[in-house]
Amino acid sequence: MALIKSISGIRGTIGGKPTTGLTPLDIVRFTSAFGTWLLRSGNGQKVVIGRDGRISGPVVSQLVAQTLVSLGVEVIDLGLSTTPTVEMAVVAESAAGGIILTASHNPREWNALKLLNANGEFISGADGLEVLSLAEREDFSFVPVDKLGTIRSGDGAMQYHNEAILAHDLVDPSAIAARDFRIVVDAVNSTGAIYVPELLKALGVRPENIVLLNGDVTGHFAHNPEPLPENLLQLSSDVVRQKADLGIAVDPDVDRLVLVCEDGSMFGEEYTLVAVADYVLSHRKGDTVSNLSSTRALRVVTERHGGTYHASAVGEVNVVNRMKEVSAVIGGEGNGGIIVPELHYGRDALIGIALILSQLARSGKTAAQLRRSYPDFFISKNKIELDPSVNLGTVFDKLADRYRSQPINRIDGLRIEFDNGWVHLRASNTEPIIRIIAESDHETSAANMAQRFIRDINECL
DSSP, rough: OEEEEEEEEEEEEBBBBBBBBBBBBHHHHHHHHHHHHHHTTTSEEEEEEEESSSSSSHHHHHHHHHHHHHHOEEEEEEEEHHHHHHHHHHHHOOOOOEEOOOOSSSOTTEEEEEEEESSSSSHHHHHHHHHHHHHHHHOOOOOOOGGOOOEEEEEEHHHHHHHHHTTTTTTOOHHHHHHHHHHEEEESSSSSHOOOOOOHHHHHOOOGGGGSSSSSSSSOSOOOOOOOGGHHHHHHHHHHHHSSSEEEEETTTTTOOEEEOOOOOOHHHHHHHHHHHHHHTSSSOEEEEETTTTEEEEEEEHHHOHHHOOOOOOOHHHHHHHHHHHOOOOEEEEETEEOTTTTOEEEEEEEEHHHHHHHHHHHHHHHHHHHHHHHOEEEEEEEEEEEOOOOOHHHHHHHHHTTTTOEEOOSEEEEEETEEEEEEEEOSSSSSSEEEEEEESSHHHHHHHHHHHHHHHHHHO
């Protein structure tokens, strides 16, 4: 069992003893702390909640909602929803904040409370520490019976989200309809099965041209829910079999977007942001942001359009903060996360789908042709199980000294630049592991670089 408290929220496996997993007592305690923090912020007494399709969703949702009611909060419950939809609903409802009940790409035994401020954005690290302190001290109290809060349905949130996407000036439903795309969608048995087809129809894709895989919203994920190539073999095969123009994969909470080309090849999760940035930058000048673990292809495309690329620490809140600092016109993360600031400051697979289809429709290119227009870089992603007793700072200090002749970045773990690539070492925000990510212009070189640093880490340990 595991319970992880981080910048990404409160995440854990369901069951076990309190404080060792995401148990009902832990859910109530952290919800109480966050609800109290929101009430003390002075932004009102409304809180938006929504969940993905995982098995524990109804239980966790009821615990969260009734705990907030016990604090005197007005709960707006979107039910089955997506992370970006909840983020947008917080602003639309003028709420004090929001809670998204999803463990993103984690397996079905996990769930999480992702915490949003009044701007519909993930709370800052400092605010997160304050919430954790409230939970630790149990510094909260509940209202008497005549001051209990209420729960109402958030009907219309999906429509509001879709309308905002359709209103974006770079989204072109007419061109998409004229292209008459045939699309296969892998919804991995979660809320993408509801939201993605509705968006595609709103964009002008004919219903009979939408093929939905794993469309039962049961939380019994048909495969590992992280949209990586090894988990998308069914989608790749069906794109070819259906003679489709594109394959779309999303994670359970629909904030990551991965594409499959018409020939069944992977567009590459790193290149979702690259392609969207290319499209956006071709219509408006500006800068871009991604995190230190994302492909250098974004820098190449940004500079090709005359902009400047900026890197941030890993974590959506860090990317958003950096985007605001430099007034970036587009940003995100190399895991298929797209952040379009005109819509909202959050990763959003749905606006990503709309922009990619508009780009393909207007350019006349196939997905494979679009992918070939970008430089080829190869990323090797690896991980080592992390013993809680390990002092990672000491390990990174030793490695920084060993490679002191190379350019080094320490804003998030340790990133070391080499002539033919880079390697980034950091502790995960969502799992008890060390991530080892390497990129090079050759697949073998990236893998070899990653393996070299795995050996180095083990020596230091």
